Amino acid sequence: xxxxxxxxxxxxxxxxxxxxxxxxxxxxxxxxxxxxxxxxxxxxxxxxxxxxxxxxxxxxxxxxxxxxxxxxxxxxxxxxxxxxxxxxxxxxxxxxxxxxxxxxxxxxxxxxxxxxxxxxxxxxxxxxxxxxxxxxxxxxxxxxxxxxxxxxxxxxxxxxxxxxxxxxxxxxxxxxxxxxxxxxxxxxxxxxxxxxxxxxxxxxxxxxxxxxxxxxxxxxxxxxxxxxxxxxxxxxxxxxxxxxxxxxxxxxxxxxxxxxxxxxxxxxxxxxxxxxxxxxxxxxxxxxxxxxxxxxxxxxxxxxxxxxxxxxxxxxxxxxxxxxxxxxxxxxxxxxxxxxxxxxxxxxxxxxxxxxxxxxxxxxxxxxxxxxxxxxxxxxxxxxxxxxxxxxxxxxxxxxxxxxxxxxxxxxxxxxxxxxxxxxxxxxxxxxxxxxxxxxxxxxxxxxxxxxxxxxxxxxxxxxxxxxxxxxxxxxxxxxxxxxxxxxxxxxxxxxxxxxxxxxxxxxxxxxxxxxxxxxxxxxxxxxxxxxxxxxxxxxxxxxxxxxxx
Numbered sequence: 001x002x003x004x005x006x007x008x009x010x011x012x013x014x015x016x017x018x019x020x021x022x023x024x025x026x027x028x029x030x031x032x033x034x035x036x037x038x039x040x041x042x043x044x045x046x047x048x049x050x051x052x053x054x055x056x057x058x059x060x061x062x063x064x065x066x067x068x069x070x071x072x073x074x075x076x077x078x079x080x081x082x083x084x085x086x087x088x089x090x091x092x093x094x095x096x097x098x099x100x101x102x103x104x105x106x107x108x109x110x111x112x113x114x115x116x117x118x119x120x121x122x123x124x125x126x127x128x129x130x131x132x133x134x135x136x137x138x139x140x141x142x143x144x145x146x147x148x149x150x151x152x153x154x155x156x157x158x159x160x161x162x163x164x165x166x167x168x169x170x171x172x173x174x175x176x177x178x179x180x181x182x183x184x185x186x187x188x189x190x191x192x193x194x195x196x197x198x199x200x201x202x203x204x205x206x207x208x209x210x211x212x213x214x215x216x217x218x219x220x221x222x223x224x225x226x227x228x229x230x231x232x233x234x235x236x237x238x239x240x241x242x243x244x245x246x247x248x249x250x251x252x253x254x255x256x257x258x259x260x261x262x263x264x265x266x267x268x269x270x271x272x273x274x275x276x277x278x279x280x281x282x283x284x285x286x287x288x289x290x291x292x293x294x295x296x297x298x299x300x301x302x303x304x305x306x307x308x309x310x311x312x313x314x315x316x317x318x319x320x321x322x323x324x325x326x327x328x329x330x331x332x333x334x335x336x337x338x339x340x341x342x343x344x345x346x347x348x349x350x351x352x353x354x355x356x357x358x359x360x361x362x363x364x365x366x367x368x369x370x371x372x373x374x375x376x377x378x379x380x381x382x383x384x385x386x387x388x389x390x391x392x393x394x395x396x397x398x399x400x401x402x403x404x405x406x407x408x409x410x411x412x413x414x415x416x417x418x419x420x421x422x423x424x425x426x427x428x429x430x431x432x433x434x435x436x437x438x439x440x441x442x443x444x445x446x447x448x449x450x451x452x453x454x455x456x457x458x459x460x461x462x463x464x465x466x467x468x469x470x471x472x473x474x475x476x477x478x479x480x481x482x483x484x485x486x487x488x489x490x491x492x493x494x495x496x497x498x499x500x501x502x503x504x505x506x507x508x509x510x511x512x513x514x515x516x517x518x519x520x521x522x523x524x525x526x527x528x529x530x531x532x533x534x535x536x537x538x539x540x541x542x543x544x545x546x547x548x549x550x
Contacts, residue, residue: 077278
């Protein structure tokens with residue numbers, strides 16, 4: 001899949017598939033192609049989406065190989081008491097879906113189209129499962145922000161014993177520490193802003209992320225190229241900002257501005273959704289489809305390729321100290337495993353660029369700590385907090401605090417995301433023992449919300465630092481400048497019968513929609529490899545129709 005056959009690997013790639021000529025394959029040849037042995041390594045959302053597209057295209061010999069013991073990968077809902085509808089759970093991986101965006105220019109409210117993939121998939125799974133309530137994937141509103149969220153800075157509290165709310169600060173700025181930048185820092189930010197696209201680009205991202213991606217890479221930064229400069233290098237080396245001003249503007253990032261742009265649009269969404277009962281219910285809905293073809297607990301460590309019979313062999317050990325590897329051979333392998341893990345594998349010889357992508361693609365990491373309380377005390381304040389991630393603090397190591405958006409005004413135990421922190425601290429906190437980390441977070445919650453909350457803590461918690469997960473080794477791909485533009489076209493190529501999918505191979509990173517898009521692309525890529533152009537076009541028409549321009 002490349003420019004030679006009309007595929008735009010940096011833009012709306014599916015338009016090129018739509019324009020491909022029909023195959024002319026005989027029914028006999030098509031049947032033979034659909035009987036090829038296909039391995040999908042990894043049962044996260046990209047692997048599951050790859051399976052769904054291939055199976056619906058008529059592929060009959062698909063095997064899913066998962067190193068863990070569950071479906072979903074980084075989708076991880078932790079139930080601290082009871083099950084999904086006892087509502088004492090927290091999302092230790094992804095937790096929300098941006099749904100709509102309101103244009104500040106026209107006041108038009110529109111769907112954020114790339115995330116519509118999630119809602120379309122849920123609708124498809126509900127249909128395939130005959131709307132079985134035990135497997136249903138139903139959406140409820142997610143509350144992203146609340147004016148009653150608390151701002152606890154410099155240990156300042158009001159006489160009532162709580163920090164001021166965001167609403168109170170909006171009415172009285174003296175309740176919050178002043179943040180004043182010097183003229184040089186303000187001037188640098190003004191210069192940066194002149195190179196950033198306006199709100200019309202946010203509207204384009206909401207309507208067609210694929211077009212926006214292409215446009216930014218080619219013409220971003222006023223024609224300099226959107227992935228050619230890191231935020232730091234652009235401020236210091238191009239705009240000649242001082243190191244101090246760059247630091248004050250948060251410009252130490254080695255990433256390009258692309259991540260800031262699409263994340264900025266997502267977190268300016270007019271509305272969000274989440275899954276009632278937890279995001280786990282999305283991969284759970286695949287069980288009836290994939291249980292009979294999925295092998296759990298098989299950790300692939302080596303991949304071999306035979307030029308003679310043009311097949312790919314996956315190798316694993318039943319026990320970590322075995323000296324003999326087990327083998328299974330396939331016609332193709334779709335690798336739905338993050339590169340943070342794949343880089344530990346023994347692989348066949350690969351060209352330098354894809355090899356470097358596997359070895360060098362940068363990853364971000366995050367830690368989350370969820371704490372359960374016997375009641376929803378945050379909803380009982382004079383200024384009740386209903387959902388949202390708006391409570392902030394300067395207590396080190398805490399980051400964002402999120403209250404549940406579900407079962408509002410409910411009774412019984414409930415769980416808050418007491419700490420969600422990424423970046424460098426998201427790596428460093430992993431070095432703490434679980435007990436020390438959880439206790440640190442508990443003490444912060446008590447300090448912010450009041451000593452009475454200590455007695456409400458049930459002692460149940462969950463702590464997940466994704467850098468410690470041997471099956472993930474990080475939270476999401478976070479390419480440094482140049483990596484994104486260089487490596488994306490490589491993922492559209494098939495090397496030694498291997499196709500790579502996952503959020504790290506998509507135009508956006510860190511979201512379930514990114515993983516799903518990559519799964520569709522990987523499945524279509526495989527269908528085209530097999531000459532099944534008609535089936536590839538049908539898949540594109542089904543899943544990517546909202547963007548296709550013929």
